[in-house]
Amino acid sequence: MPADRGDAALDDPVGASLRGRHAHLARRLGRAAAYVPDVATFAAVSADPDAAEWDDLARLLGRGGLADMFSSPAVPPPDWEPVFVLDGLQMVWDGPPPEDGPGADVVALGADRVPEMLDLAERTRPGPFWPRTRELGAYVGVRGDGGLAAMAGERLRPPGWTEISAVCTAPEARGRGLAARLVRALVARAAARGERPFLHVAAANTGAVALYERLGFAVRKPVTFRGFRVP
Incomplete structure (x- = not known):
């Protein structure tokens, strides 16, 4: 595994992008964020989201919307239906x-x-x-x-x-x-x-x-x- 060369941003690449270079392509509600439609389905929350933050993401995406959490380890409330799980590198x-x-x-x-x-x-x-x-x-x-x-x-x-x-x-x-x-x-x-x-x-x-x-x-x-x- 390569040595760490300032790679902390890679632990939250979606959130870091939405806060920075892709801020113009972001939609936000509270601390929840997601890309605008037709650009990407990726969404982001903080490292330790509470129930209010998940509620913000739910309102941001809308009922039945896809919360593509990419590589985020954050776990949504139990009534959020799993759609896919894929192991990656x-x-x-x-x-x-x-x-x-x-x-x-x-x-x-x-x-x-x-x-x-x-x-x-x-x-x-x-x-x-x-x-x-x-x-x-x-x-x-x-x-x-x-x-x-x-x-x-x-x-x-x-x-x-x-x-x-x-x-x-x-x-x-x-x-x-x-x-x-x-x-x-x-x-x-x-x-x-x-x-x-x-x-x-x-x-x-x-x-x-x-x-x-x-x-x-x-x-x-x-x-x-x-x-x-x-x-």
Whole structure:
């Protein structure tokens, strides 16, 4: 496991992002916070929330709303229905910035590419991706004859850190190293800003874990992704 390099913000990456770089994409009630709709489903509470704070989050999300608590260990009241539980790993960049460039075919993905991005995410299921998710940070991709062949982007932005997310490749374009090239491009971009990349991956996705380790990431800690339905 890599040494601690000012990584306390990674213990609450959603809350730290909503309080900082993503404050303009946040909705709040009391100490509870969540991303605005169509950007992300992630919500955040304090490290030791009381009943009033859970009530604030319930009112913020609305009856039947999804409280995607990401990696927060906070436990909601017993009448909040569990929706999903997924074991994951939080990994941090533990190497020097890539020296090789991404290649001329790596392009920025703007608002005009959202339909293609949504289609690729639907086909490959890299994780939650919504119509406004690209507003969280920069997204890059490689286009092929049939449209968008691969993409990756920036998601959570706690102070000093940039999360790499939505890494996916169309089935017909796999085996060409596109995902690795896009991840390296985003690593270099973050390093140029003086930020350190990190990411999250399902623990069962051993192929992805191995790829990220080869690229220079190391496991910081296991995490559990959990979601609940507001009563």
